[in-house]
Amino acid sequence: MTTTRPLASAGPAPAAGLELQLRLYVAGNAPNSERAIANAKAICDEHFASRFDLEVVDLLEHPTRALADGIIVTPTLLKLMPLPVQRVIGNLSDTDQVLLALGRR
């Protein structure tokens, strides 16, 4: 996994018109992390079309970033924009809970 992974489907660079900015902290290719990436991508694609930016950060490679963001476990999904900041912990298999955190429910 790369350090930072702007997803191809994330569309244009962060700019006006962007509806959602997310950062997903994972731990290498551990099972729950892989699942969280897939789940996040699927949810965003379905509910936010191309108006989102999902950055995937590997905790093992960037521990200081994780500490700065107050991450204590992975996977953790941070919703950075729009405010307020929200975090979802776990492999994101509970879609309703994720959408609630992202302000869509």
Place this chain on the structure above:
Amino acid sequence: MTSRTAVRSPDDLAQRLAEAEATIQALMSGQIDAVVDSTSRTPVLLAKAQEALRESEERYRQIVEVTTDGIITIDRGARIVFANRRFAEMLGYEPGELISTSVFDLMLPAERTVAAEAFRAHGWGIHDAVDGILRHKNGTEILVHIAGTPLVDAHGRPVGHLGIVRDVTERKKLQAQLMVSDRMASVGTLAAGVAHEINNPLAAVIANIEYVLESLVRPPDGGTVAAGVLALDPDVRDEIKAPLDDALEAAQRVRFIVRDLKIFSRAPLEEAKGPVDVEAIMESSLRMAWNEIRHRAHVVKRFARVQAVEASEARLGQVFLNLLVNAAQALPEGRSSENEIGVTIRPDGECVVVEVSDTGSGILPENLGRVFDAFFTTKAVGVGTGLGLAICHRIVTDMGGTLTVESRAGAGTTFRLMLPIAGDLECPVVGPVPPAASSGRRGRVLVVDDEQLVRQTVTRVLAKEHDVVAVSTVSEALALCGDGARFDLILCDLMMPDKTGMDLHRELVRSSPAQANRMVFLTGGVFTDRARRFLAETPTEQVEKPFDAVNLRAIVRRYVH
């Protein structure tokens, strides 16, 4: 909200608590891959930690599963949380079947209450070890040794107990068998000693009564003792003869009892196998068991002529006695004419078959398969140990034979022994020594015995026909021979406190071999290892005490030519 922002409002606090709750739930549901160590502030992969934990667990599980002891853990309510395979096998279960079972349900009802009460009162202490009985799935009892240890959680709070359970059924059986063997060996040694002590005076009683009886009926020959008796009126003589006959018969019975005792009390070294007369041993056993039998049953003997079997007299006697006593105990006391104990001896191909049957109530079918199991008994506590038939079975198997049982409820029980015959040998026939023709010459007989009674009796029995010199020590005998005295026969006690008959024999072999060849040993039945070797290696004749007058005279005549 970012991680570094301080808590500023109740809403903020609520959100943090919600996140903490979500973190815990994700951890609980296994959705977490890594955590950040709060001290080192470095990430730790849970998967690796879990793998290490799994490996460690696997190692311990292997240890727990390959051990020969049963291992269980129970919770505070005494329910089984974990049971290894060995524990489950011990009791006939699959490990999974035992989970959540209360350990008390695996105990016998009688022990359950006491154990539960003790557990409630103070649990099991550290390293408490107890012997107990657990119940196998099939209902049999398993004797176990249990070592228990309390288990605590990370905070030192008690969570249950660990138990290490060892099946000691076999060990206990062996111990019990050893104890019985030991006890029988000590009783045997004691009995052999008593038999020896009885034999000397008994020899005197029998020989003296016979001497008087012979004097009564013998034609007058001017004998000193008999002269007064023979002068009696024939009626008076008969009146005296009758009680003497009774006394002799009674003494002969004592002689049989002593001989029987000796059969049953042979020390292990004397248990050498050899051709054994089954009928003679059965007769001995019947006499020994008579007191048990006579109030309960009459005995029907069906003895066919059989060849000798290869066995130890003592052990075969023990088996017969056990079967006879068992048969008697299967019958109610009283009405002995209605109850029957059948004893059959018959040939069957290369075997001798011995059957002991009773007309009792029979053995229940469910018990029939277990009668030869150690500790299995249906007798009241204190009457039977449940070891008798188990030991019999072992003895018979060791002899190369078989012991089986047949029983029908209400129709009685038959125990059947099949014993292999001892080659082509006929049973040694023990009968009276054929009388040797008297040469008419007065012989010279030396009697060496430390027992005055024996010396006097032998002298009295032989004095009419021979010149008898009696001495009490080997030294005196050697002095006589050294002075040139020559004897037709030297009757010598084998075991004496100072120098023994063996010492005399050795000296004579050196100084006058012809006299050594004329030694006959009187034996009381108890032998030291040395005596046993001596008798095996030296071709000398032995006369077992108590001897009777007729046989003794016959032996002497053979040496007086």
